[in-house]
Amino acid sequence: MTIDTDITPASAVTSGSVIDVPLNRLKKSPNNARKTPHGDAAIEALAASIAAKGMLQMPVVEPECDPAGAFTGNYLVTIGEGRRLAQLLRIKRKEIKKTELIRVRVDTTNDPHEISLDENVTRTGMHPADQFEAFRDLAERQGYGAEEIAARFGVSASVVRQRLRLGAVSPALMAIYRAGGLTLDQLMAFAVCEDHARQEQVYEALAWNKSASMIRQAMTERHVRASDRRARFVGAEAYAEAGGTILRDLFTEDGGGWFEDVALLDRLTAEKLEGLADDLQTSEGWAWVEAAVDYPHASALRRVYPHPVERSEEDTETIGAIRDESDALIEGLVDDEEVPPEIEARLAEIEAALAAFGEDFVFTPEDIASGGVFLFLGQDGQVRTERGFIRSRDEATEPVEDGDNDEDAVQTKDGDAAGSPSNDQDQEEDNVLAPLSERLIADLTAHRTAGLADRLAQEPDVALCAVIHALVLRCFYSGEAAATCLEVRTVLTFLPAHAPGIEDSLAGRAIAERHETWARQMPGEIGEVWAFVVGLDHDSRLSLLAHCASLSVNAVQTWERRPRVQAHADALAQAVSLDMTTYWSATAASYLGRVTKAKIAEAVGEGVSPEAAERIKPLKKGEMADQAEQLLAGTGWLPVLLRKPQEAEAGERASSQ
Helix, strand or coil: CCCCCCCCCCCCCCCCCEEEEEEEHHCCCCCCCCCCCCCCHHHHHHHHHHHHHCCCCCEEEEECCCCCEEEEEEEEECCCCHHHHHHHHHHHHHCCCCCCEEEEEEECCCCCCHHHHHHHHHHCCHHHHHHHHHHHHHHHHHHCCHHHHHHHHHCCCHHHHHHHHCCCCCCHHHHHHHHCCCCHHHHHHHHCCCCCHHHHHHHHHHHCCCCCCHHHHHCCCEEEEECHHHHHHCCHHHHHCCCCECCCCCCCCCCCCCCCCCHHHHHHHHHHHHHHHHHHHHHHHHCCEEEECCCCHHHCCEECEEEEECCCCHHHHHHHHHHHHHHHHHHHCCCCCCCCCHHHHHCCCHHHHHHHHHCCCCHHHHHHEEEEEEEECCHHHHHHHHEEEEEEEHCCCCCCCCCCCCCCCCCCCCCEEEEEECCCCCCCHHHHHCCCCCHHHHHHHHHHHHHHHHHHHHHHHHHHHHHHHHHHHHHHCCCHHHHEECCCCCCCCHHCCCCCHCCCCHHHHHHHHHHHHHHHCCCCCCCHHHHHHCCCHHHHHHHHHHHHHCCCCCCCCCCCCHHHHHHHHHHHHHHHCCCHCCCCCCCCCCCHHHCCCCHHHHHHHHHHHHHHHHHHHCHHHHHHHHHHHHHHHHCCCHHHHHHHHHHHHHHHHHHHH
């Protein structure tokens, strides 16, 4: 029935009647239980669905009456407000007219608010699994593509592709999802790969951690991310041309997906690197060029660097003049101004003229003839080359001059005959330390390390120099000659392993308190640490540097003497004015009870008097140590290992006489 609402009274329309009403005569009902507005996306989806398939379900309406009970000619939409809004949207889009007839069902029997509530409460939504499979069936049966399905349902094509991918998940996993054994996030993680066997294998192998991220990681563990340096180096196009396939995740930002054929990717990477290595060796003439994905940090080869090119005075002046002209031309340009053709041409001439003089820094022909290059991939997928490595078998050696003790010694880079001087130095030091046990030596030098660390932390300028010194040695030199007592790597020196209880010493407590003070100020997120450091004032930054440097100090002597490290520790101790009397005193526990009676007597003789040493010699060792502790209290006596370098040398000379 079509109702002419301008002349037909409301009483003429019985409850349950199906009538056609002009769209502009339909109004929102105040009795609608849904108070939260429909979202724009939902209305757009409804509009698309109605445009493609018509209105599949009629709205339910009641006649509108004025306060006197007279019919106004309008109808209030009790059920179907979303459909009314969708049709209004179609009017705006010029798809229909405002007088478009809408088929509705009239209900004047039931309470409008109740039936509106019933519509929203008792309705059972479709299970997502049914929706996913229905989309897949529609695509397979009707032959619709993602774009067409999207248009018919008012959603984006990417949403359709996601639902189609979910519909293609293993039926076994879909059944588990229907039964509530999997969440939607977990199902989406399985859908990253369309291999049903792999999906089921990963599901069976899952342990207690069944998070979506863990599932996604397991599903892609045999693949390589597109952000991997190998993938970026080879390129998706070259990989695809070689027959490789790329896996894409439709549900998360996958950064370009995953390269599925890892063996193919590795082969393409190796071939491309080898080709570049051959080209480099041919063009530059190095003795060898090795190509690899990773840089061989543990190569332990000596490194040489290019040297400044020696130029004649005339060439130097010419180059300087050319560069000055180039700088003047560039400085004369106005920002955002297009470079005039004549200046651009002149700059090109200048660049060519400078290129004619060659590089400013070059390797010597000898280095190139005997050295090599490592060619490898950086983390950004770009090729990096490190030149100037000399293998030990390619080292040029010089015979030792006649008269040297070791006829077979080889002259090293440091100018010392390999073996002799360092062995003599070790022998001399061993003679001095022979009466002390290895454990005591480690204990004493651990205390000295703690004191040195505390003093270094109080001298930021010295700490800065020490760190820079260590970094320069690590970066530009190799071997034992590059050793320092600062372990500037990310390694903290654990002194309690050598001296139990050292954490309760004066130096140990000072270090711990300083560390705690800084720890309180550190950001909770590691990503904010850089901003924190940059935001410090100059003095605070230097203090933090000094503290961090102090934690890396390692001047502990164990079975490995490390004479160069100890020499640097002596220099550092002198620079920070280290006085171990502030940090350590001789007690039965710290020293006297751990050495021979002769060493106890020696300590008392040096710290108090020879007569006092003679008086305690007849005592048993335990009693002697206790008496010596009382005698040495407040004297500031220190063992040789803890003394200032100059005092230690004097003590060593005195003991040897």
